[in-house]
Amino acid sequence: MSLHLDALTVTLGRGDSRTTALDGFGATFRPGVLTALVGPSGSGKSTLLAVAGALLRPDRGRVLLNGTDLAALGDRERARARRERVGYVFQSGNLLTGLTAEEQLLAAASIAGRRPRALRARARELLTEVGLAHRLAHRPDQLSGGERRRIALARALLLEPELLLVDEPTAAVDRSRAEDLAALLVRTTHRYGSVTVVATHDPVVTEAADATVDMLRPPVSASA
Amino acid sequence: MFLALLELRAARGRFLLMGSVVVLVAALVGIVSGFTTGLGDDTVSALRRLPATHVAFASGSASDQFARGLVDDRTATGWGREERAEATPLGVTLTRGTTGRGTEVDLAAFGVVPGAFTDPGADAGAPLDAARPGGIVVSRRLVDEGVRVGDTLTVDRLGITLDVVGTTGRSAYGHVPVAYVTTDTWRRIRFTVPGATARPAELPAQYSAVALRLPPDAGAAALAAADRRHGTRTVTLEQAFAAAPGYDGERLTMTSIQSFLFLIAPLVVGAFFAVWTVQRTPELALLRALGASRRRLLGHTLAQAALVVAAGTATGGALASAVGLLVGAQVPFSLPATTLAATLGAVALVGLAGTALTLRRVATVDPMTLLGAAR
Structure with missing residues (x-):
């Protein structure tokens, strides 16, 4: 089980604003390993996550998740891969307005075609695991940025995805909270055995990660 | 969901x-x-309640035909002789009356032949009777306005006195509740002028229209031919609604x-x-x-x-x-x-x-x- 990115090229924008976000990028990410994706702003970290997470189709190259090329799938199959195989923690806009922490997870279950009631206990377990047992009935506007990210992480883990993608988990979070989040990511990666890729600027996450991939010096395959 | x-x-x-x-x-x-x-x-609603399929008006009247047009006895009789057709004269006129207890009412007087298919009968009291030409059967709304079986109803200005003999269901015409009278009484209401005491025999034998019951397969060509013979313009009952004032x-x-x-x-x-x-x-x-x-x-x-x-x-x-x-x-x-x-x-x-x-x-x-x- 692994994620293999093969010679990915992605261009964004049109006309004069057209830029090459990824140019022949290649790397391999292994299960149970948290890989930190580092590099300056604009180096293509979020684009790489979007391509790996079947949100964005590359111009060229392959995204092999356990042998399936996500880049070659049609729109419907890519949506299916997102809900069944990928857990995504976005940098912002992660949660649905007006829904409680518990409902955020149950909504994801519903999207995946699973019976929310059957996953209620698991949702509570995960929220407890990310330290939010006391926040089950809180809505996003009643939670801090760190708490919202932890809910998004619990939601991403609910259906035990093969691939966990996390974008800037510690942005605008103080050091103590950042250390907690980084530790949580490492712990969950090891526990659930997912291929975890975290785009980050934060040395706290980099230090906690099992491996690092620098966007400016990409390996042919990332070592774990 | x-x-x-x-x-x-x-x-x-x-x-x-x-x-x-x-x-x-x-x-x-x-x-x-x-x-x-x-x-x-x-x-x-009074027209809708009529168990007729068609209404024959005098030819030449294009609107408000119940008030403007008149057909005579011969027309009704002629239509009655048509094959598989039932025909009966129908009189429609708006008037006012006052009961012996002082209740003033507007009413649409529908003149029907007692016992004909247009006669609504009576839910309470007695139906119209040719032998009692002064009888009147009032619709439910007139009862709501205070008219009772046994009351005497005097037609305003004309002084024609009628006996309320029965009541029937709710029906109205031109926003006025309907009362049913015999065709003779209707002619008195329609053609008498205030102060005159003409007897029915002295009044024109004319009515607003002829109500018809025609077989479902009555074709347009046959209707047109019959219209030419009788000097009428026949429309379906639903089309006749347009002849009601303001409809x-x-x-x-x-x-x-x-x-x-x-x-x-x-x-x-x-x-x-x-x-x-x-x-x-x-x-x-x-x-x-x-x-x-x-x-x-x-x-x-x-x-x-x-x-x-x-x-x-x-x-x-x-x-x-x-x-x-x-x-x-x-x-x-x-x-x-x-x-x-x-x-x-x-x-x-x-x-x-x-x-x-x-x-x-x-x-x-x-x-x-x-x-x-x-x-």
Whole structure:
């Protein structure tokens, strides 16, 4: 089980604003390993996550998740891969307005075609695991940025995805909270055995990660 | 559905506002529908009750024929001789009367031949009797206005005295309750002038029209030929409604109002859902990013719209019915369950059609919008 990115090229924008976000990028990410994706702003970290997470189709190259090329799938199959195989923690806009922490997870279950009631206990377990047992009935506007990210992480883990993608988990979070989040990511990666890729600027996450991939010096395959 | 309900609950303020608009539109359509039916009943229910298939008017009268046209006895007799046709003279005229107890009423006097198919009989008291030409059978609304069996009713100005012998169901003509009299009495009311004491035999043997019962296979050519023979213009019973005073104008007015409401309803509902969709575009992008298919998002949106429109329409229908109960005694308002159901069904359909205007936007939400906002 692994994620293999093969010679990915992605261009964004049109006309004069057209830029090459990824140019022949290649790397391999292994299960149970948290890989930190580092590099300056604009180096293509979020684009790489979007391509790996079947949100964005590359111009060229392959995204092999356990042998399936996500880049070659049609729109419907890519949506299916997102809900069944990928857990995504976005940098912002992660949660649905007006829904409680518990409902955020149950909504994801519903999207995946699973019976929310059957996953209620698991949702509570995960929220407890990310330290939010006391926040089950809180809505996003009643939670801090760190708490919202932890809910998004619990939601991403609910259906035990093969691939966990996390974008800037510690942005605008103080050091103590950042250390907690980084530790949580490492712990969950090891526990659930997912291929975890975290785009980050934060040395706290980099230090906690099992491996690092620098966007400016990409390996042919990332070592774990 | 689970997520649709969660969102409905989470954004209940917005949905309540949206639902309130649907309630008001549905109530308004229901109320207008009630008035349309009520006014229609108030104008032609007596004609609708006639067990006739056609009405033959004097040729040459194009509008308000019951008041303007006259056919004579020979015409009615001639029509009666047509093969497989039943014909009976019918008199229609508006007048006023006062009971012996001082109750003043407007009434539409329908002159019918006792025992003919146009004779409504009597629900209470006795039916019309040719042997008692001074009898009158009043409709239920006249009873509501205080006319009782056994009363004496004097036709205003003419001084013709009639005995109320029976009552029959609710029927009205030209917004006036109907009373049935014999054709002889009707001719007295129609042709007598104040102060004169003419006997029926001295009055013209003429009537407003001839009521016909024709077989279903009566063809237009045969009707036209018979019309030429008898000097009449025959129309179906439904077409004869237009001969009632103001019927066409009222229907046109009320139908225009209803049509505009049916045009406005989808636009209002569509506009609200469009705003709602624009507001939640980032959330739709998140749902797409989490793997929701386009079909699921469309179903999700339609489910929310269907719930809001259904609940709003049902509440609006209840409101229209309540208005009917409140004002039904004072104004012509009639909202039978079938009319209400059909009206509300139409409101719900056009409301959902309005929602459909927003579906394209829902289906084309790009999950990358979420990352665009983040980068």
